[in-house]
């Protein structure tokens with residue numbers, strides 16, 4: 001038996017460590033491209049106007065702080081389903097989806113992991129190589145063995161689709177496959193519609209179950225367009241999970257609001273699954289927090305607020321695209337012409353292709369902070385800092 005003397009210090013996520021180093025850096029021109037948050041052109045974390053209005057409205061209504069049901073705020077569930085599956089989705093109308101409110105996208109992963117482990121005896125999870133580090137932590141913590149499927153083709157700056165398909169096909173029945181629905185974290189490389197069809201076939205062939213992690217809906221091409229993976233899995237007729245998050249697209253990071261949905265065979269199965277998902281919630285934290293769900297529901301149910309939110313989300317998406325273009329244009333001017341692959345990537349993250357040593361030099365010599373794996377959060381770039389980042393990259397690659 002371990003004793004308290006054996007408890008080792010947990011140094012925290014390396015990304016938070018990077019932010020500590022960044023904060024302690026007293027150089028005037030410094031840029032934090034390490035942490036995964038969207039910043040506006042002024043380098044601030046924006047609050048969508050619609051969210052501010054919704055919060056004010058809720059405060060005026062004097063909403064109570066009563067517990068909400070285990071499965072979440074009742075009005076949140078259809079609002080979440082409509083966003084994730086689309087306004088006219090037949091699977092929603094047929095009542096085939098079991099949805100619970102979760103503590104962000106992380107909570108959705110944890111609920112699904114526990115549900116599958118406890119009820120289906122699932123004990124293997126396949127993650128993309130590489131993937132968001134917390135995927136392994138959440139599934140590992142829930143009792144799973146973590147295996148990897150090939151994903152990033154470093155030599156060719158793209159997804160190794162054939163390797164990915166082969167690895168998924170070779171999984172054992174019942175394995176869970178976590179797939180990034182859009183804006184892959186950390187590489188930025190996504191699948192196209194035809195590749196998604198092949199992935200659904202591979203998952204089905206293996207007898208595995210997919211978990212679509214959709215933490216960035218709206219950040220790639222649009223709310224509807226970013227649903228391609230969800231639509232393809234629905235069309236395939238297999239059961240699958242989707243976890244979605246309002247951390248990024250609503251800017252509600254700290255409110256911990258997201259959803260977990262399982263597309264079932266029929267309404268009766270969805271009702272039974274729903275009840276078991278509630279049981280998992282009950283055992284983990286009893287019931288979710290109310291405020292984030294109230295904000296999301298208020299915005300999505302009000303045509304004006306919703307239109308305002310969608311316009312701001314589109315502006316975020318356009319800004320990310322624009323800074324990717326500014327970065328590559330600047331690099332061209334600086335003589336670095338082999339990084340155009342950054343334009344093929346989606347969302348906030350970009351695998352820069354830089355080595356760990358080059359990333360460390362970016363930090364120590366130029367106060368530009370990204371991860372040692374070469375990931376930069378392009379959503380931290382703006383007109384004011386992109387020139388500095390260009391110069392820094394040009395210096396470390398020359």
Ligand code: PMP
Nearest residue numbers: 104105106132185213215245247
């Ligand atoms: N999945 C992926 C791929 C992510 O990048 C993130 C956020 N970094 C999450 C899930 C978790 O999101 P949340 O903050 O809503 O828990």
